[in-house]
Structures are given as structure tokens and as C-alpha cells.
Amino acid sequence: MPEQLTLVDAVRTAIARAMEDDDNVIVLGEDVGAIGGVFRATDGLSSRFGTDRVLDTPISESLFVGLAVGLAAEGFRPIVEYQFMGFLYPGLDQLANHAGRMRNRTRGRLTCPIVVRAPYGGGVRAPEHHSESFEAMLAHIPGIRVVIPSSPAKAYGLLLAAIRDPDPVVFLEPKRLYRSSREDVVDDGASLPLDRCDTLRTGDDLTLVTWGASTLETLAAADRLAADGIDADVIDVVTIKPLDMTTILASVERTGRCVIVHEAPRTGGVGAEIAAVLADEGLTSLLAPVGRVTGYDTVIPMFGLEPHYQPTEQRVLDVARRALEFA
Amino acid sequence: MPEQLTLVDAVRTAIARAMEDDDNVIVLGEDVGAIGGVFRATDGLSSRFGTDRVLDTPISESLFVGLAVGLAAEGFRPIVEYQFMGFLYPGLDQLANHAGRMRNRTRGRLTCPIVVRAPYGGGVRAPEHHSESFEAMLAHIPGIRVVIPSSPAKAYGLLLAAIRDPDPVVFLEPKRLYRSSREDVVDDGASLPLDRCDTLRTGDDLTLVTWGASTLETLAAADRLAADGIDADVIDVVTIKPLDMTTILASVERTGRCVIVHEAPRTGGVGAEIAAVLADEGLTSLLAPVGRVTGYDTVIPMFGLEPHYQPTEQRVLDVARRALEFA
Amino acid sequence: MHDTVVRDHVLTFHVPTRGFDGPGGAAGTDSLATDQGELIGMYRAMVLTRTFDAKAVALQRTGRIGTFASSLGQEAVAVGIGAAMAAGDVLVPSFREQGAMLLRGVEPAELFLYWGGDERGSDFATPRHDFPICVPIGTQAAHATGVALAMQLRADRRVSVCALGDGATSRGDVYESMNYAGVRRLPIVFVVNNNQWAISVPRARQSAAETLAQKAIAAGFPGEQVDGNDVIAVRAVTSEAIERARDGGGPTLVEAITYRLADHTTADDASRYRSDEEVSARWKDEPVARLRDRLVDAGHWGKEQEQQLLEECAAVIEAAVTAYESRAPLAPASMFDHLYAELPASYRAQRSEVVARGGADA
Amino acid sequence: MHDTVVRDHVLTFHVPTRGFDGPGGAAGTDSLATDQGELIGMYRAMVLTRTFDAKAVALQRTGRIGTFASSLGQEAVAVGIGAAMAAGDVLVPSFREQGAMLLRGVEPAELFLYWGGDERGSDFATPRHDFPICVPIGTQAAHATGVALAMQLRADRRVSVCALGDGATSRGDVYESMNYAGVRRLPIVFVVNNNQWAISVPRARQSAAETLAQKAIAAGFPGEQVDGNDVIAVRAVTSEAIERARDGGGPTLVEAITYRLADHTTADDASRYRSDEEVSARWKDEPVARLRDRLVDAGHWGKEQEQQLLEECAAVIEAAVTAYESRAPLAPASMFDHLYAELPASYRAQRSEVVARGGADA
Numbered sequence A, B: 001m002p003e004q005l006t007l008v009d010a011v012r013t014a015i016a017r018a019m020e021d022d023d024n025v026i027v028l029g030e031d032v033g034a035i036g037g038v039f040r041a042t043d044g045l046s047s048r049f050g051t052d053r054v055l056d057t058p059i060s061e062s063l064f065v066g067l068a069v070g071l072a073a074e075g076f077r078p079i080v081e082y083q084f085m086g087f088l089y090p091g092l093d094q095l096a097n098h099a100g101r102m103r104n105r106t107r108g109r110l111t112c113p114i115v116v117r118a119p120y121g122g123g124v125r126a127p128e129h130h131s132e133s134f135e136a137m138l139a140h141i142p143g144i145r146v147v148i149p150s151s152p153a154k155a156y157g158l159l160l161a162a163i164r165d166p167d168p169v170v171f172l173e174p175k176r177l178y179r180s181s182r183e184d185v186v187d188d189g190a191s192l193p194l195d196r197c198d199t200l201r202t203g204d205d206l207t208l209v210t211w212g213a214s215t216l217e218t219l220a221a222a223d224r225l226a227a228d229g230i231d232a233d234v235i236d237v238v239t240i241k242p243l244d245m246t247t248i249l250a251s252v253e254r255t256g257r258c259v260i261v262h263e264a265p266r267t268g269g270v271g272a273e274i275a276a277v278l279a280d281e282g283l284t285s286l287l288a289p290v291g292r293v294t295g296y297d298t299v300i301p302m303f304g305l306e307p308h309y310q311p312t313e314q315r316v317l318d319v320a321r322r323a324l325e326f327a
Numbered sequence C, D: 001m002h003d004t005v006v007r008d009h010v011l012t013f014h015v016p017t018r019g020f021d022g023p024g025g026a027a028g029t030d031s032l033a034t035d036q037g038e039l040i041g042m043y044r045a046m047v048l049t050r051t052f053d054a055k056a057v058a059l060q061r062t063g064r065i066g067t068f069a070s071s072l073g074q075e076a077v078a079v080g081i082g083a084a085m086a087a088g089d090v091l092v093p094s095f096r097e098q099g100a101m102l103l104r105g106v107e108p109a110e111l112f113l114y115w116g117g118d119e120r121g122s123d124f125a126t127p128r129h130d131f132p133i134c135v136p137i138g139t140q141a142a143h144a145t146g147v148a149l150a151m152q153l154r155a156d157r158r159v160s161v162c163a164l165g166d167g168a169t170s171r172g173d174v175y176e177s178m179n180y181a182g183v184r185r186l187p188i189v190f191v192v193n194n195n196q197w198a199i200s201v202p203r204a205r206q207s208a209a210e211t212l213a214q215k216a217i218a219a220g221f222p223g224e225q226v227d228g229n230d231v232i233a234v235r236a237v238t239s240e241a242i243e244r245a246r247d248g249g250g251p252t253l254v255e256a257i258t259y260r261l262a263d264h265t266t267a268d269d270a271s272r273y274r275s276d277e278e279v280s281a282r283w284k285d286e287p288v289a290r291l292r293d294r295l296v297d298a299g300h301w302g303k304e305q306e307q308q309l310l311e312e313c314a315a316v317i318e319a320a321v322t323a324y325e326s327r328a329p330l331a332p333a334s335m336f337d338h339l340y341a342e343l344p345a346s347y348r349a350q351r352s353e354v355v356a357r358g359g360a361d362a
């Protein structure tokens, strides 16, 4: 029967389930063993599955993805944790030059079923370099998938799908949501699709597109609009790569107005790709300019100014109103 | 008086000029000394300025940007060469976590006037991993500049500007253009602006936006259109970051139709950001969907299939016609 | 096929360990005799550091700063480094060298600002040329190497000092930095602050190398260990290395062996991965009491001085808290004002939005 | 402050060098006596490799393949490695180990395909579990370490063998790989193919370490040098390391000292950075003639066998060229067909465009 889980509980439950189902699933990363990770996402797994399936590594971020590439070539399904997304940059070389290419460059002889997990985003008063969101850089890398859950149930189903997927998946966990709420999660081993948006609420007046922790401010803004009798589709993109534009295009065809919300800097963010497709395949549906409510094109400030950097409900509301009033 | 230079000659001439003007300018990288780099971009500099200003480094791509950060903090203006862009990934950590942030995080106490050069793009039958174009990943990093020259004269003026700029600049050199043509370049020390597009030809029927080596196919397509009496604005973006959308928006306001051409994979490419701004600030000018002619969302193939991957004159032409015929 | 071996040249390397052989060591008193003023200076610096750390932890507990990393038990390493450096040398720290930063002139209020999530904390008034706290493990080693290269090219007889943790020695960029420093014989000293733990990962699981000092052998320069709870030894070994570097002798790796008595940070609970027994055993060797005992034994220190010093330190830190908490808040729009030397035109609209949304203009 | 030093434990490390003491060394003949069949096998493999390299360079000159990296003068390293490995072990090569790849069953035609810019060249029929050529320097070390970790976790007594160049030892990811291999005592052997050059950068400017073998000391496992132009010694030292790893003895770093007689690649002109004198001096010690002389001295080899072998190798390589050039061209749309196990719906339109543009369907 269902259990009330937080998002980080759901991550742990999904990993445990995958490890139960498949001996090839192992976990690697800094501090994932004894303490179960700095966010406790792997808490208890080391005692339950043993230190040969939950491996504490040295501080070697250039190594992790490549290590997983080697493990995967030999039949394992490694789950590698980067302690914070800001420390994932050294993994980009192996992600782009090897993980995303191995299947293609060997015509399928060697494959790369790995999962790279990282807590991502800001809003928790963390130290410098602990609040990064650069999913857009990952989404530009061919041959990989990028997934971002926005709820405990999604974290469970999507992470299971990611672990079972035959190709590399980067799984970004909005740390602001880790313990912000609980929901019923049934540990039934059921996975969720890795190529589909999820519509969180429906309406015909406006399409709000977002993902990760920004779903909170976006839904709050949608509620405020609803109070004024304006109904918005709120779409959680979920799979940043591959991007399910079919769902978004269908929504905008109905509403004619779209605002995209994300925490990462605006320029070159994933919002740009969504707006670009709207400017092409969706142009004839557009009744108003496509708005973007995002982090600014600055270095993400230390936590003192973070609230002024991140999209707020008010900012979403203002841009949504502008889109609605456009004629 | 002017000299007929290739793009790689112009790069060398600009570096030499900057080294003449400022003793703080030094060059570092693999093989930049004795052989003047694998593309000869620093040929002769070591004998002319000495091995203390042209430094051969070990193969340590994680180090280079950070080394430059330290040199810059002490008053040098290092120019670091990555031998090919495909080997720049290990430099992203220092670019994003330090070079782009040092001024901001110290409120200007320490600054980072560095230039990171890399030959970029495909089309020269190079080995695997030698044809990458991921300028979009760089354009998403706050606090840095990204510049791509498309001609010898621009390479000269832009590189001088990059070296003199007080902030970090990534300078990507389309290797397909290194020796493809010559043009008059006056070594007068005059630099070009780092925040402006360059309009290569003008027309009122269509706006073609591109940069780097793709300017060749784009201009060729524009010529073909001209033969049919269709005049296109051809805009060379030049400075990928910061992006001069003012020029592009003004052009599209006139033409109402826009096609963007780049070699990098489509999803999350710089073309997406340009189209996104058109879908917002430029929406009312758009008479047709914004087309993108790009590399496909695949791993860039080994050179056997590269011609089928890269944007061709024909592909540009087809998408341009579609935009022109749209009503 | 052993019979094929007819040649067997063997290269040999040495890694020394230096320090006292425990409290009250004769050599200790020798050196006490030589420079008590300096010893008392280092003692005061260690006590100030400990007072700062205790206050910072308290401020975090009450939500007045964010996550904080205490250096409790490791004061001798940072203070020993700071004491060995010349003013013109450059310190490139990790995030646990407040002892060295304070000794070199960074204000405690500036450090509170940093941990309070305010960029102005890294804009300290002195020393202007030192690097700020570095959070991404090991990445500062590349900066320190660049700084040392600058010093070598200018031949200005200054030295770059890079502090890093035991866990940082597993980072590839630290190795690349050391290897290049060796190639150019740069004026740099890498001090590994080996506190036995990298969050929950013990030193033994960080590397199979018997010592961290021997990592220098891979880069072709000397490495040695020093008792990191012995501020005299840390200062001595580090300044030897610094002066050798200053004289063109090239890099040195100093492994200072100490112990992290505190949790990794205020966000950590060390009891999850190490026993109270282990920790209390290490308390016996903690550096502040160790030097105090020695000063007392030698008759250079007593109750009143101690009492007075504690009061002085408390006063300095209290004043710093007041200064920190009375700083005018950082203007939101300032996030644009140090992004580039000059804000590109395309960023102005975003800045204006921040200002319009109540981020009073900078 | 030297007087503070009352303790000085010194750790000591050794780095041996093994091999013949030159042509005709007594030990050489000893071992010749022991296993001439195997020696002749290795000799044939070296000659085939040299024939392959010569042909590949010729194919590049006439534009029938792209840039190519010859292993001229280094054949003993790759062949020695290949001879020391068991079929079930995994080779994780750089881009200059064609000698080992051919010996393990990769077809010369497959290697031509690779250098001809065709992905099918890395889809070799045997050995299916070996890694393909790796171009980004040093990155393969992480893969080899992952492979070794898999072997250790499965306890299947297989060994991972990673080949890398002298220049690659400066890469941080190679160090991180070695360090982790040491921590877990993984069944892996790192063989550094030290050919004295990294394009134009000589070994001495790559690292100040007297030997590259000593880099193992930083990772806590043994490293040794071997005469890399002595295939018997390479095979012996490598197989010792492999069998030690197989028996749970952990990693070894083997530095094979050889010399790159060819240009770095067909795109390079080595005369820009090294003298003909230097190169011709090294020709005197090249591995193929060295083993041939020994075989001849021992009466195991003669003119006819040599003549016959050269003709055989020429025939094999010619056949490979024919096979390579008669391969059906790669279908353009195939660039989508191995991107993911199943092509996501959102990619179909792009694939159709390629097909429509004359990229005949795969």
C-alpha cells in the first residue's frame, strides 16, 4: 500500500527497488555509503546491499562518469551520484566524449546504461557553488537523456525508468523539493515514460511550461490567475531531453499564449529551445509573445540575494498577465 | 599597408601584435612553442618572444583555464590554446566555477582577463572528436564572452579586442576557414567590437542568421536566391555572448522572415536563443515560422558521413524557400 | 621469464616526517627559548581562530549565517602556514584556513559576511592579492599554480601557497597542477591539511598511498610530512619550503597531519561515521592546549595572560559580529555590477527589472 | 628551526628497470631457448603491424583514409602487451596500439575503416569486449578502471589492461583512475607507452618525475620500467603484472621505454622539432630488427622465412585494403540508428530528412 514519502525518500526507494530487481545495479559516489549521501538519498543502502554495491569513492569528479562507462560496458548498471550539480562540470568531458557516444561509435557493440544523479538548483541557503542549474548544457549533448522530477511519485517512477533505460541518463533532483512535501508513493516497481511532459493542471487561456522546483511558483501563479477566472495549462516538462514538444505545441494551439519558467540563466536555457520550436512549428497558434521567466544572466548570487534571482510567483504572474493582455 | 592573410595568419598576427603592445600577454598550450601549434596559429612566436612568453604545457586540459585564472589575478593576460574544441570539456569547470565568477564573487577585487582559443567545427576530414561545435554550452555560462570570427580581418580585430578585454573570452576559430581564403588585413592594432553582429549583405525579403564557417553555405544560398531576385539580409552573429539581438530584431522587422544556420546540433543550440527572442520581442514582425538549418541532434559522425550532417547550401535554400513561400 | 632480467637499476625516494615527539619535547623547549614572542603570537592567533569558529557555529545555529566549516583542532596548520608566509606571498586557500586568513589580515567580519551568503565577504581589505575561499575541492590548486607561474615569470621572489585537504589530493586538477609546477620548478608550496576525513570518507579510503606527501614523487619534487598539531613544526617545515621556493628551489608538498575535531560542517553529523572514542582520543593532542602547556612549562604563560587573551578574543569577535550584522544589505542589482567590467547593453533590461522589483539600485 | 626536528621517519620507495642489456644479451638467448615458437609468433605480429602501418600511411597519402598514427618503432610494446593478455582480459587502448589490437583479433580492414572515418571500424568482430581506439588523451583510463572494478565485483579473474602514452600521464583523469585503482586494489595494469614525445613536447617537459613509472607511488601501487624495444621483456613484465592482478595483487604501472620513429601522425612533420641525428640513432635499437637478429643468431630464423613472412604480411594487408575499399558505404541515416537503443519519436523527422536528402535508408 502507498506510503507518504518525500522526494528524497522516493529517490532512495526507487534505487533500493532497482537494486533488489537487478544485481547489476550499483551505486557510486562521495559519501554515499556510511552516511547515505549528504542528502541521505542512499541512506541505509550500504548496510542493506553491502559495500560492494554501494561504493564510497574518492573526490574524483573527472573519473566518475568514465568509471561508469567502463562498468556499463561490462554489464553493470551504475548509478553515480555527484554531490551537487556545481561539481558535475568535470563529468561533462566523459558525458559528451564517451557516454553519449559509445553506442553510436561502436554501432551498438558497447552500450552505456548509466545514471548520473545530482541534486540541483537553489533556494536552500546553501554555500557558494551549491545552487547551479545548467540542465541546458546537458540537453545539448547528443546521445544522453536528461530528466528532472518535480514530485516524490515522479522521482520514483522516473528514476526507475532511468536505471532500466539502456542509455545514459542524467537525473537532476531539485534539492529545494527534497523535503518540502510528502505524497503517496506505491513501491510497485512501476516506471514512468522518459519522453513525455506531464500536464499538472489544465486550462484554455494560457500555457505555463516549467520543470523542477519552479513548478511550485508556477502552480501558485496559476492558482492566483484561476481566482481571477483565468485557467492555465501548467506543463511539467519532466524530460528535458528528449523534449516532448508534441504536448506543448498541442497546448499552445489551444491557448495561443505561452510563458516558460525556469531557474537557470535565461540565455541559452532550455526555455529557449521550447520557445524556438514555438516560433517555428507553433507560430500560427501564437496570439502573444512567448514569455520567459528565468534566473537572470548573472552568476547565481550567494544565498543573500538568491531570492532576487530566482523566478517568483509574482514574476510569473506579471509575465503571464502581459501575455494574456496582449492583443 | 594591407597584407593578404588567411584566417590562421590573422590569428597569429593579432597575437603577435598584442604581445608587442603588452608584455603581460603570454601564450600557453600544447605544442604552441616549437611547432607553433598543430595549425601553426602561434608559428614563430616562441622564437620571436621567447619561451617565457610562449609556453608549451603538458597535456592537462583541466589545468589550463585555472592556470590562466591565477596568471590573470597577478596581472598577466594569458591566451590559452586548447588544441581542438573537443578537448575543451575539461576546461568548463574552471570557466563556469571560476573564470566567469572571479570578478563578481570578489566584487572586482580579482579579475580575469583571459582568452581561451580553440579551433572549432568540422569539415576537414579530421579524426574522431576533432569536429565539435558546442558554443551553446559556453554561451550559457555567465560572466564570459564567446566570439567566433568568420574571416581573416574579423579574426584579427576580434582577437585583439578579446585579448584587451578585461574579462574572460572564449575565442572559437572555425578550422574549416583557417586556410580556405585570404583577404587584406591591415596590422594596425585596430580592434573590433565584442558586442555586435556584422551584416554581410543586405536585403528586405529574408533574414539569414549564422556565424563561423556556416557563413559560406549561407552566403552561397543568398546568392542563389538573389539570382531569383530575392534579397536576403545575411547576418554574421560574431559575438555569440553577449548576443546582439538589436541588429537581428531590426532586420527581421524589415524582412518578417528568418532562418538561422549553424553547425552544432539543433536542440539547445545558439539558434534556439535567437529564435526564442524572435518569438518574444520579434513576434509581431514574424510573417513566417523561424527556420533552423543545423547539425542534427546526433553525435557528429566520423568524417565519412560528415557531409550529410552539416548544413549545406541546398538545405539552407530549402528552408529559406519555405519561409519565403509561407503566407 | 625472470631469466630475461639482466638489468635492474633501482631508483629510490624518501618521504620524511618531522615534528616533536610529543608534548614537552626537549627540542620544543629549545625553540621556545629562541623566539617566545613569535610563539606567543602564534598562540594568540590559534586562540582567536578557535574563538571565531565557535562563534560562527553559534551564528549558524541561530540562522544568522549559513552552513559553516569549523577548523576546530586544526588551528596549528592554518596558523603555521600564515606565520611562515611573507606579506607579499599569495595564499590560495580552501575553505578551512580561516586561521591563516585572519593572521594575514582578513577581518573576522569579512569572513562572517562570506558565510552569511554575501559576496562582499571575498572583497577583503587585506591582503588584496590573496585568493578568496574556494569551495569546489581542489580547483584552487590550478589558480595557485598560475599565481606561481606569474611570480616566476616576473622573478619577483614571491611564493604561492596553496592549502588543500586530504580529500582534495584525489582530484585530477590538483595532480595536473602539481605536475606542471614540477615541470617549471615553480615557486609554490602545496600544504595538504590532512585532517583524516573528507566528510565521511576516511583518509585510508581516499588513497592507497601510505602518505599523501609521496604524491609529490609523481610530480618530481620533494614531499614531506609534518605533525600538524605542532604549530612550531608546521611553521618551520612550511617556511623552509617557502624559502626554498623563493630561492628558485622549486615546489614542495607538505602534508600536515592533524585531525578534524568538529563535524565536517554545521550541516554534518560526524557521529554517523566515527565514534566518540576516536574523537576524544584525538582531543588529547589538540594543538592549542599543547602549545599552551609548553608555554606554561617554560614559564612564558600563566593564568592571567590566558584570561586576558580569552577576553580580548571574545571582544574582537563580538565586535566583528556587530560589524557584520550592521552592514547595509547588499543591493540586489549589484548582481549585475561585477559581472563584467562594463555591463553589456543586452543586460540592462534585466538589471532594470531587478531594480524595479525593489532591488534598490546599487 | 631545524632544532625542532626530533623525529624523522623516512619512507622509501623503489622503481626498478628491466630488460636486456642490449642486442644478443645472454639472457635473451636463454629465453630464446625456452620458447622459440612464441618468440616467432611475436616476431610475426610485429612485422604484420609494421606492414599495416606502412600501408596505412600510404593510404593516407593518397587520400584513401584520413589522418593516421603509425606505431613504427613501438611495435614491441603493443605486441608485448597483446602477447601477455588472456583472451578474456580487456584491452582499453589509446590510438597507437594497433599491434595489440591485431594480435587480439581485430581485422586490419576494420582498422582501415576506423581511420577511414567509418564508425563500423570500432564494431570489430573480435574481441567484442575490448574497447575501441580512444582519441581524447587519457580518457580511456577511466573506462579501464571501470572495467577492472566490474571484474573485481564479479570476481571473475579477468584483468583490464590500459595503454596510454607518456603525454597522457599528465592528464588528471589518468591520475584519478590510478588513485582509485589503488584504493580498491583493482585487477588492472596501466602500460605507459613512453615513446619520448607527445607530438612536439619531449618527455622531459611532460613531467619532472625522473621516471613515469614512479607516478604509481602517488597511487600506492608498484611501478616499474621496462625496455620497450625488447618484446620479450615487455611481455615478461606485463604478464607478471597481469597475473599478479589476476591473483588479487592489485594494479601495476608499467612504463615501456621506446621511441616514436614515425611522425606523430600523417598530419605532423617531426623534422620541425627533432633532428635526423636523434631519429637515426634510435633506428639502431628498433625492436623488429633487434628480435630478428636474435632469432637469426640463435639459428631459429633465416632468409627464406623472412622472405616468406614479408610476402604473407603484404598479402594479408593487401587483402584487407581490398576488403576495406569494397565495403558498401555507410548509410547516412545510420547516424540516427545507434544514437539510442530506440530512436525517440522527436528524432524521427530529422532522420527522415536525411533519408529524403539521399541518405539511402539504413
Ligand SMILES: Cc1ncc(C[n+]2csc(CCOP(=O)(O)OP(=O)(O)O)c2C)c(N)n1
Residues within 6 Å of the ligand: A030, A059, A061, A083, A087, C096, C135, C136, C137, C138, C164, C165, C166, C167, C168, C169, C193, C195, C197, C198, C199, C260, C264
Ligand atoms: C569538487 C567538489 N566535490 C565535492 C564537494 C563537496 N565537499 C565539500 S567538502 C568535501 C570534503 C573535502 O575533504 P578534504 O579535501 O579532506 O577537506 P576537509 O573538508 O577535510 O577540510 C566535499 C566532498 C565540493 N565542495 N567540491
Ligand SMILES: Cc1ncc(C[n+]2csc(CCOP(=O)(O)OP(=O)(O)O)c2C)c(N)n1
Residues within 6 Å of the ligand: B030, B059, B061, B083, B087, D096, D135, D136, D137, D138, D164, D165, D166, D167, D168, D169, D193, D195, D197, D198, D199, D260, D264
Ligand atoms: C585530451 C586531448 N588533448 C589533446 C589531444 C591532441 N593530441 C593527440 S595525440 C597528442 C599527444 C599524445 O602524446 P602521448 O600521450 O605521448 O601519446 P603518443 O601520441 O606519443 O602515442 C595530443 C596532444 C587529444 N587527442 N586529446
Ligand SMILES: [Mg+2]
Residues within 6 Å of the ligand: C165, C166, C167, C193, C194, C195, C196, C197, C198, C199
Ligand atoms: Mg580532510
Ligand SMILES: [Mg+2]
Residues within 6 Å of the ligand: D165, D166, D167, D193, D194, D195, D196, D197, D198, D199
Ligand atoms: Mg608519446
